[in-house]
Amino acid sequence: MKTILFSRPSHDDITAYLHLFSKHLVKLAFDKGYRVSDQEKEKANKLAILSVINKMKPNFIMFNGHGNSKEICGHNDETVIKAGKNHKLLSSSIVYSLSCSSAQELGPVSVEDGAVAFIGYDDDFALGTDTRYETTPSRDKVAKLFLDPSNLLVETLLKGNSIKVAMERCKTKMEENISQLRTSTEPEAADYLPWLFYNCMSLVAHGNKDATI
Amino acid sequence: MTQELSKDEMIQKIVIERLRNMSTNVKIALGSGSGFLNREDMIREVSGDTPIGKKIVKIQVAYLQSLKKTAK
Numbered sequence: 001m002k003t004i005l006f007s008r009p010s011h012d013d014i015t016a017y018l019h020l021f022s023k024h025l026v027k028l029a030f031d032k033g034y035r036v037s038d039q040e041k042e043k044a045n046k047l048a049i050l051s052v053i054n055k056m057k058p059n060f061i062m063f064n065g066h067g068n069s070k071e072i073c074g075h076n077d078e079t080v081i082k083a084g085k086n087h088k089l090l091s092s093s094i095v096y097s098l099s100c101s102s103a104q105e106l107g108p109v110s111v112e113d114g115a116v117a118f119i120g121y122d123d124d125f126a127l128g129t130d131t132r133y134e135t136t137p138s139r140d141k142v143a144k145l146f147l148d149p150s151n152l153l154v155e156t157l158l159k160g161n162s163i164k165v166a167m168e169r170c171k172t173k174m175e176e177n178i179s180q181l182r183t184s185t186e187p188e189a190a191d192y193l194p195w196l197f198y199n200c201m202s203l204v205a206h207g208n209k210d211a212t213i
Numbered sequence: 214m215t216q217e218l219s220k221d222e223m224i225q226k227i228v229i230e231r232l233r234n235m236s237t238n239v240k241i242a243l244g245s246g247s248g249f250l251n252r253e254d255m256i257r258e259v260s261g262d263t264p265i266g267k268k269i270v271k272i273q274v275a276y277l278q279s280l281k282k283t284a285k
Contacts, residue, residue: 013242013248014249100244126241126243126272128240129242188235188238191239192239194272194275194276194277195241195272
């Protein structure tokens with residue numbers, strides 16, 4: 001049975017949004033018959049995640065959380081995977097990382113050392129929000145515009161499609177959302193455009209783009 | 214006598230003016246270290262020429278350049 005690992009910390013405002021908006025992906029993975037390990041909140045720590053990776057050798061790993069060009073972090077910004085230290089643990093997995101810039105250095109070196117593919121952003125991932133929904137983030141349509149494309153990428157992979165197809169659908173969705181913002185009559189819509197546009201430009205995939213989970 | 218601005222200073226001014234016109238309802242999280250930034254936060258970062266400020270300028274300029282390409 002194929003295995004999916006989700007790392008979903010929720011220790012600050014940003015990771016809380018990512019945690020909330022990725023919840024349905026865990027359910028989808030279960031519904032699709034995968035063996036699922038959802039390391040959420042304080043369970044998204046280095047010890048727990050590396051233990052799952054070592055024991056279960058996940059076919060697909062989704063990392064929410066912070067990071068930089070060389071590392072992916074988990075709960076309380078603890079480094080979980082770092083280029084040059086333990087990136088080889090990602091071998092044989094398809095990885096999708098929302099962690100900022102992780103596709104810049106960690107991505108290529110992971111693929112060189114055996115990861116099937118590494119999908120991520122080679123610059124900072126921007127997340128736009130509407131302050132009027134700060135206390136009810138699940139109703140924040142702006143955050144949805146930023147996170148729906150990312151979620152669609154994962155959904156597409158979970159449904160058995162290739163990385164190439166998942167990337168195409170994600171970018172198409174981003175472009176649709178950009179178009180929606182451009183034509184919106186809401187006065188603040190245009191303010192979000194540069195950030196969503198940059199996410200679209202920064203999304204990259206290293207490795208075998210024909211691979212499926 | 215007016216002082217001529219360098220290209221970078223001119224770009225910084227343009228970005229700050231764009232940010233001044235942003236809605237106060239907008240917050241953007243950019244990278245790990247910044248948290249959510251509102252309009253005033255972004256203006257402060259750009260004015261201070263901080264790493265986050267430089268990133269904001271980069272993103273705004275990339276977007277403006279894309280509009281120029283679209284217009285051609």
